[in-house]
Amino acid sequence: MKAIAIAPASLAPAVAEAIASRMDLHLFHSINEALAYIYTEPSDMIFIDGACLDSIGVRFVHEFKSNAIYRHLPVVAVFEPEALADIDWSELPIDDFVLNSSDAHLIASRLDFIALRSLREKDTNPLTRLPGNESIMRYIQKLFDEGREAAIAWVDLDHFKPFNDRYGFSRGDEVLLATARIIANAVKELKQEPSFVGHIGGDDFIFVVPVQAAKRLCEEIILRFDMIIKNFYNDEDLSQGEIISTDRMGNVKHFDLMSISIAVVMNYEGRYDHYGQVSGDAGEIKTCLKKLPGSNYMIDRRGRK
Structure with missing residues (x-):
């Protein structure tokens, strides 16, 4: 320094x-x-x-x-x-x-x-006050160095940008804060180690929990998110089930309501050595999830013996 x-x-x-x-x-x-x-x-x-x-x-x-x-x-x-x-x-x-x-x-x-x-x-996100990228990488690398098994989950919001464009950044920040609370509270209530929640940036979050808790926690986070997200839309968009807007060229655009995607990678028996490896695998899962409608999670069990 x-x-x-x-x-x-x-x-x-x-x-x-x-x-x-x-x-x-x-x-x-x-x-x-x-x-x-x-x-x-x-x-x-x-x-x-x-x-x-x-x-x-x-x-x-x-x-x-x-x-x-x-x-x-x-x-x-x-x-x-x-x-x-x-x-x-x-x-x-x-x-x-x-x-x-x-x-x-x-x-x-x-x-x-x-x-x-x-x-x-x-390294603290100024909006959510959750740990940022450096803390995230340090925590996950420490898990790998210690040879600890853990489920590492990348969370992001689908169709967040159209919502931001329609309702404004302030309303978008409220969604991010609500999402951060949902994830943090779900992990906290688990009361198991290892446990960690971080905010990568924008609408991207990450959490770490024991491998046996991953499925249950993903389902709980999706349940809570889908329950509260409707509160952020007006009646017109809710009744349509989508945001309908017109771009500068006069073209009508249709956007689904927000959903949440969770890509989970398992570190079984020292499968990973560094953050870049696990991040790459999570990216592949996220690509698959983005093709699915609504809120979903996917757990990568490759590497389990």
Whole structure:
């Protein structure tokens, strides 16, 4: 990880040493210098000395955090312990803080915690708050490395784009949130390990459960989805059983109501070594599922001895 530090002279030595032992640390003595570097050399974290958080420093952090490209970067303040009593936290636009201390272990633990939380938050889907692609791949690869059997299921929504086009992105987000809750709750209620739910992006999700639970869980997810999805359509579309729209050329288009497809791949007895293999097999199953009407699931049992 690469870190930027902003301090009038030097960062507290104990804190600077702890950061440098974990990250590639670049120290700047002015906010403008730091900004110029960040815009050309993207960083993972910004540390700012409490002495820099005057009115100018606070305004800089506010402006920086309002930038859509850089707002995800965590800004961590470095304070002296005695300064805490005078801080108005409601006016301070930072994500976390570290205290200068003679306890090197305390500083190190705090930095490790902040770094790990930052990684989790960067890989969390902003809409559903489910783990994103990096966490998904790490979890599945860990399963393979440990030789654990598991059912890995790719979930996506059929005819989601026509719905989005007709009802708008806000309504589409509501469908994605409802789908995420259906999957997450079904997996949680199972109370078996391994268990995992992630959001790949858009209308694509993934979940991991024990092999013996896959069939029952797929059926439960489809049942719940088909029950609630009708609530998102107006009466006209429901009575027609489809969305009827006209494109720019005046052609009438017919789109089925949304359904859900679940492609399940089984990792039996160390069948897979890496994520790419299992993802490829899931893609083949999804192609077959897309040819079927309505909500469906398909379990790939190849590789079972």
